[in-house]
Amino acid sequence: MFFLPAGVLLARSRMPFWFPVHAVWQFLLSLGFVCAAFGIAWAHFSGGLDSPHRRAATALFTLVIAQALLGVCAHFLGRRMTHLKTRTGRSALHFFHWFLGFVVIGLGWAVAYLGLSSEWEKRGHGHVSGGWKAGWGVVLGIWITLYVIGLGFLPLQIRKERERVAPRVQGPEMAETGETAAMVGPAPEPGYPKMSYETRSSF
Numbered sequence: 001m002f003f004l005p006a007g008v009l010l011a012r013s014r015m016p017f018w019f020p021v022h023a024v025w026q027f028l029l030s031l032g033f034v035c036a037a038f039g040i041a042w043a044h045f046s047g048g049l050d051s052p053h054r055r056a057a058t059a060l061f062t063l064v065i066a067q068a069l070l071g072v073c074a075h076f077l078g079r080r081m082t083h084l085k086t087r088t089g090r091s092a093l094h095f096f097h098w099f100l101g102f103v104v105i106g107l108g109w110a111v112a113y114l115g116l117s118s119e120w121e122k123r124g125h126g127h128v129s130g131g132w133k134a135g136w137g138v139v140l141g142i143w144i145t146l147y148v149i150g151l152g153f154l155p156l157q158i159r160k161e162r163e164r165v166a167p168r169v170q171g172p173e174m175a176e177t178g179e180t181a182a183m184v185g186p187a188p189e190p191g192y193p194k195m196s197y198e199t200r201s202s203f
Contacts, residue, residue, distance in 0.1 A: 003025070003029050003030040003033050003034075004026070004030045004034075004064075004104065004105055004108050005105055005143045005147075006025070007022055007029070007030050008101060008147065009143075009147060009150055019075070023075070026068070026071070027068055027071075030064070031064060031065070031068050034060065034061060034064045035064075038057065041054075041057070051114075051118065051119055051122060052114050052118065053111060053114035053115050053118060053119035056107060056110055056111045057111050059107060060104065060107045060108055063100065063103065063104050066100070067097070067100050067101060067104050070093065070096065070097045070100060071097050073093055074093035074094045074096070074097040075094075077093070109136075109140055112136060113133070113136055116128050116132050116133055116136060117133065
């Protein structure tokens with residue numbers, strides 16, 4: 001309920017260096033925590049996938065790994081995908097990564113709630129008080145609020161991405177214009193007939 005949502009909020013921040021922080025946070029902390037939690041649960045708990053909480057947790061573990069691999073492909077291999085790119089330079093993989101991230105976050109909240117509402121009591125640990133469920137709702141509400149606030153910075157982020165991509169798009173055009181000017185040569189001097197660059201260079 002902390003690492004994955006916090007990593008998503010980093011991507012909606014105004015930090016110019018948000019991407020390396022987001023990548024390190026999600027890949028090392030979030031992925032590491034999910035793998036450690038799943039490994040400990042699998043090694044110490046019996047019964048297999050006999051509850052909605054455990055089945056949802058297994059699906060979450062699988063999707064987190066898929067999301068990490070998709071993030072690597074989107075941010076590094078996606079640059080080579082020249083087709084289906086937007087004006088900000090993003091490929092289709094970026095939007096799939098964004099969509100799958102929402103699925104992972106939503107499933108993570110569901111896993112936490114299922115653990116509180118059914119799994120804890122089913123394993124003989126007693127009844128979970130309503131305060132824990134209320135706390136779950138409060139934390140979820142805070143995350144949603146912060147993410148909505150972060151969406152307000154999205155237009156600024158998109159504008160900066162367009163400005164960063166613009167020189168790459170204009171570069172070849174400017175180079176081609178300069179090359180064409182060099183081939184044509186300088187403008188003819190007043191009073192002289194127009195000649196081609198090759199004719200003038202022969203004198």
